Amino acid sequence: MADRVAGPEIERLIQLLARLPGLGPRSARRAALHLMRKREDLLGPLADAMALARERIVTCSACGNIDTIDPCTICCDVRRDATTLVVVETVADLWALERAAVVRGRYHVLGGVLSPLDGVGPDDLNLAGLVDRVSGAGLSEIILAVNATVDGQTTAHYVTDLLAHLDLKVTRLAHGVPVGGELDYLDEGTLAAAMRSRTAF
Numbered sequence: 684m685a686d687r688v689a690g691p692e693i694e695r696l697i698q699l700l701a702r703l704p705g706l707g708p709r710s711a712r713r714a715a716l717h718l719m720r721k722r723e724d725l726l727g728p729l730a731d732a733m734a735l736a737r738e739r740i741v742t743c744s745a746c747g748n749i750d751t752i753d754p755c756t757i758c759c760d761v762r763r764d765a766t767t768l769v770v771v772e773t774v775a776d777l778w779a780l781e782r783a784a785v786v787r788g789r790y791h792v793l794g795g796v797l798s799p800l801d802g803v804g805p806d807d808l809n810l811a812g813l814v815d816r817v818s819g820a821g822l823s824e825i826i827l828a829v830n831a832t833v834d835g836q837t838t839a840h841y842v843t844d845l846l847a848h849l850d851l852k853v854t855r856l857a858h859g860v861p862v863g864g865e866l867d868y869l870d871e872g873t874l875a876a877a878m879r880s881r882t883a884f
């Protein structure tokens with residue numbers, strides 16, 4: 684093992700940074716050095732922001748989003764379309780859809796997908812909460828915005844069956860050619876899905 688180049692406090696900072704998604708040991712060392720060089724401008728404010736976030740963050744008891752208020756900012760927003768509920772796997776997916784700003788409804792975060800291989804069953808997801816929310820809530824459409832993976836689609840079918848007794852329109856995202864994509868580069872599964880999901884021009 685290589686000799687340590689810094690004291691345990693700095694080593695600890697590097698180790699923790701290395702656990703962030705997208706950062707390995709090398710980029711964690713660079714980030715730690717950068718933070719220490721910018722101690723006043725960056726390290727201090729970042730430490731304060733993290734301490735405050737640790738104190739204040741809560742999971743929304745209605746939708747599963749992460750925020751500093753419960754119900755969350757989205758659930759409290761009265762300008763949103765109360766008749767549309769978008770079901771997503773994770774908070775990251777919710778935030779991605781919000782960035783795209785295409786639906787102004789409310790969300791429901793499942794907290795994962797059904798995955799028999801990984802031992803994730805219906806009880807591990809926020810499905811009971813979904814059924815409670817959907818029953819008699821004046822909704823007209825449930826949009827299943829889950830990933831186009833085998834597990835995502837299994838989950839979409841399960842949710843559709845779960846809500847089948849309610850008179851609701853259940854839709855899912857289209858599968859197919861990405862915007863800016865070229866047919867020649869797509870795999871056969873994507874091309875076949877695009878062909879099946881074709882729409883009138």
Ligand code: ZN
Nearest residue numbers: 743746755758
């Ligand atoms: Zn919420």
